[in-house]
Amino acid sequence: MDKINKIATELLATGKVQIIIGYAEGSKGRIRPFFARNEKECEKLIFDERCVQNLAVYLYKEETSRRGQQAIVANISTLRGIIRLTTEKQIKEDDLIAIIASDKEQPFEAHTFEDIENYLSNQTFQLNESDKTLLEQLNAMTPSERRTFWQNEMENCIRCYACRQACPLCYCSQCVVEVNQPQWIPATANRTGNTEWHIMRAMHLAGRCVECGQCGKVCPENIPIHLLPIRLAEEMKILYGSTTGISKDENCEMSTYKHEDTENFIG
């Protein structure tokens, strides 16, 4: 897509932005995140169907934000990440230019968050087929079958925390797992500790997850951990009709309550 390079070059040339976060060709046919700082580097920017990574994770990183005004090549999940980060006041509103890219249409610039919201309001959000099937399978299992499934999966976790690093919403400067007084979760990789870590991660993402599935994609052990926050998002959609990362006015369902919340499990 030459159009992306054109937009990017122009943005940098006119001095509107100082850095462009985007995708470039990596090794072995893979895609890597790429940071273009001058017009020459813009030539490397690409966008195709392989560019699924959620780049919103780089927006608030010191290494990129200190370079000045940012522009970002954004697919749908990145856009949802941007909106959610604005809702949580992690990035300033209208402080970045999004180059909205998709396989279907030509890329275009979005200068305000209203543009992004308008674009997202015309999109449909769906899980990919394999995730959908697995989620349905898991939901249909009995609790003890699910337990066996997850125990086998959790056994493989090596606690590399790639899931945390890849998630645009895991932005705490100090994560609970790095605290050792008190040591909430054992630091070594064992089944109990791994399960606790993934429970914790999912709980902290409840009502915030933008369902990009990035955590599962980056997992070196291919554990479908993205299904945990996605399952909670599904439940919250049913219970509270909540959406995440679609409009910047949405609130976090976990920091509020309703008097009519279900009480059928409380004795």
Next chain:
Amino acid sequence: MKNNNFEPKIVAFVCNWCTYAGADLTGTSRIKYSSNVEIIRFPCTGRIDFMLLLKAFSNGADGIIVSGCHPNDCHYTSGNLHARRRWIIFRTLLDFIGINIHRITFTWVSAAEGAKWAEVVNQTTNKIKELGPYEL
């Protein structure tokens, strides 16, 4: 793992204003109840982080009771209502991961419900005795 001599360890996370006072009333009313429970007092149910529940399990608890003021009775107006929403989601997650959600008893016990407290503890103890020791 059913063992007739199994005495479960139950940890109760209770709020200072209602359930703790309720448990006090159970004692002053000389109502006998199961001694398997260890009570931990919190300022409010809103303070009971799910991490504390996980910690209790990993430190050897077989069952957990979480109890506080009835809705609209919260000393801090809405702490219990925030907690209730957190429990709904936490239970969904535990169920999805396959942990038996019946190991955690959620209940409201007011400062006047000394008898209910004894009943809650006894029922939970019996339930956990049937379920056996907790393993993750």
